[in-house]
Amino acid sequence: MTALAFLAVALLVVLAGQRVAFYGDALAEKRGWGRGWVGLILVAATTSLPELLTGTSAALQGLVDIAVGDVLGSTLFNLVILSLLDAVSGRVPLLGRLHPGHALAVGFGLLLLALQGAALWWGGPAWGAFSWYTPLALVLYLLATRLTFLYERRRYLREEERVERLYEHLDPVRVVRGYVAWGGLVVFSASLLPTLAERLAEETGLGAGFVGTALVGATTSLPEVVVTLSAARLGAFDLAVGNLLGSNLFNALILAWDDLLYPGAFFHQAGESHLGAVLVALAMYGVLLVGMSYQALNKLAVLSWDTLALLALYLVGLFWLYALR
Numbered sequence: 001m002t003a004l005a006f007l008a009v010a011l012l013v014v015l016a017g018q019r020v021a022f023y024g025d026a027l028a029e030k031r032g033w034g035r036g037w038v039g040l041i042l043v044a045a046t047t048s049l050p051e052l053l054t055g056t057s058a059a060l061q062g063l064v065d066i067a068v069g070d071v072l073g074s075t076l077f078n079l080v081i082l083s084l085l086d087a088v089s090g091r092v093p094l095l096g097r098l099h100p101g102h103a104l105a106v107g108f109g110l111l112l113l114a115l116q117g118a119a120l121w122w123g124g125p126a127w128g129a130f131s132w133y134t135p136l137a138l139v140l141y142l143l144a145t146r147l148t149f150l151y152e153r154r155r156y157l158r159e160e161e162r163v164e165r166l167y168e169h170l171d172p173v174r175v176v177r178g179y180v181a182w183g184g185l186v187v188f189s190a191s192l193l194p195t196l197a198e199r200l201a202e203e204t205g206l207g208a209g210f211v212g213t214a215l216v217g218a219t220t221s222l223p224e225v226v227v228t229l230s231a232a233r234l235g236a237f238d239l240a241v242g243n244l245l246g247s248n249l250f251n252a253l254i255l256a257w258d259d260l261l262y263p264g265a266f267f268h269q270a271g272e273s274h275l276g277a278v279l280v281a282l283a284m285y286g287v288l289l290v291g292m293s294y295q296a297l298n299k300l301a302v303l304s305w306d307t308l309a310l311l312a313l314y315l316v317g318l319f320w321l322y323a324l325r
């Protein structure tokens with residue numbers, strides 16, 4: 001019964017996620033915010049709410065390894081979704097068709113991962129109810145939001161006359177209402193996934209850190225998968241990639257929120273195995289940055305070398321985390 005319920009909820013996420021991608025792309029055009037910024041901030045925050053709900057529940061229950069594993073597992077899974085996106089993007093490699101503004105999100109992602117690694121390894125001093133990580137993560141996230149918005153505004157003004165208008169027939173009010181309604185359905189449906197995933201995990205007897213990273217992190221990332229693939233079908237690859245990278249930035253903020261909620265030294269209670277996930281994520285971001293800079297012209301088969309490397313690192317990381325459990 002648990003497996004059937006999980007599949008039913010997942011199907012609902014898929015159907016609603018397709019509409020979120022459609023209305024998110026329309027909103028970017030109507031408001032002139034740019035697909036990169038809408039994906040990075042607006043759509044990413046919507047699709048990352050399941051991770052927020054899972055982290056909140058885990059932190060309040062004192063399940064630190066589940067909370068940390070959910071965030072780091074979602075980060076890794078979001079990066080490997082780029083491989084899936086590359087596989088369905090046609091003959092041109094995915095990273096070769098992106099605009100350079102995504103390097104901002106990659107850079108801030110690396111900075112936030114470095115903070116997470118330092119907090120998990122060192123712990124550091126606590127300032128009242130939270131650690132030093134929380135205010136620094138908030139400042140970096142707000143800075144990433146602001147700089148990306150300014151960049152996208154400049155890029156949109158330069159390219160406005162060349163941008164194809166796809167949604168002129170839609171009323172702006174209808175676009176906003178559609179995004180809010182379908183986004184709310186995605187959040188509601190996806191919020192049920194972690195509970196079902198944890199119930200399935202209890203039947204397997206795996207370690208909490210591995211379950212949080214591999215199972216819960218992947219299931220809470222299902223909205224990102226759906227919205228990303230739906231955006232790719234619309235040809236909105238910048239929206240799709242912005243959603244994934246923005247979700248990872250938002251994940252760092254979720255970890256700060258978990259730190260605030262936990263009644264104690266949050267990072268001191270986390271298992272050392274989470275550092276392995278941080279190292280794998282740093283390596284995957286490095287590959288992503290190299291791939292975006294080099295811009296391969298051809299694929300090896302269905303994947304280019306960079307997204308193939310992302311997939312390989314993810315699989316190696318899962319094996320390593322399983323060994324460290």
